[in-house]
Amino acid sequence: GKGDRLRALSYAEKGLRLNDTHAMLHLLKGNLCLKLNRPDSAVSAFRKAHTLEPSIQASEGLTKAYTMYGKHKEALVTAREAVRLMPSSTQALLLLGNVYAKQQESRDRAMKIFENVLRTRPGCKEAILSIIDIHVANRNLVAAEHTLSKHLESNVNDDLHSRLAGILMESQKYGQAIEHYHIALSLNEANEEAQAGLERLEKLMKGIDPDMVSDDDIDDGQDVGANVEEESEFV
Structure with a gap:
């Protein structure tokens, strides 16, 4: 929870x-600041980590922090620099692709990068899911479904099955969606996306609006508020 993260941040700062x-401590601080929604502190921590020891982890953190800040240009410069420093790194290429994918006008560039990654690393889950994100952003659910189905022929993976189930649910193909959620959970019963998706799908099939807030959720919300007040002593 938030209290644990604040405690961990205070230990990192002491160190x-x-x-x-x-x-490594600057990286830890940066990641904790990201989770605590403090992008400005995250940027300075990741910058310091990168100056001391350039790494893909520092580049990824810095790019995420800039993106959270809405600083697309800085995120792009950081990702390009990562590819320049580590031209054979799949992670660096994925990082650059994901920055391009954030902007509608550069999605085609992102798609080329992800397809290039798949040529050198067939079955790379991150590249497949990033391609799916672009299809969904372009409202091309048919292409998303086709791409996932094709990759699942040779790549048994719970995240891919869960993502396909989500696409099928959005396309109102509920029977096929339920099948893929069950396959995902049989491969990994702890898959949270599949658990939440299946719950949502069951509500839809019963004619219940899954986005409707229930009384239980309102009670939970009040509890969360109480916890935040308790944790404020760590701020």
Whole structure:
């Protein structure tokens, strides 16, 4: 929870006061700041980590922080620099592709990068899911369904089955969607996307609006508020 993250952040900051040249601690601080929705602090932590020890983790963190900040140009510069430093790194290419995919006018560039990754690493789950995200952003559910079905012929993976189920549910192909959610959960019963999707699908099939807030959810919301107040002592 938030309290745990704040405690971990305070330990990381204590460690950095003792030794400011520890790149891993700056990375840890950056990731905690991202989770706590503090992009400005995350940017400075990842920058420091990258200066001390350039790494794909620092580039990824910095790109995420800039994106959260709405600084697309800075995110793009960081991702391009990562590819320049690590031209054979799949992670660096995926990072650049994901930055391009955020903007409608550069989605075609992103698609080329992801397809290129799949040529060198067939079955790369991250590249497949990023291609699906682009199809969905372009409202091309037919292409998304076709791409996932094709990859699932040679790549048994719970995340891919769960994503296909979500696409099928959106296309109102409920029978096929339920089948793929069950396959995903048989491969990995802890798959949260599949659990939540199946719950949503069952409501839709019963004619219940899955987005309607129930009384239970309202009670839960009040509890969450109470917890946040309790945790404020760590701020």
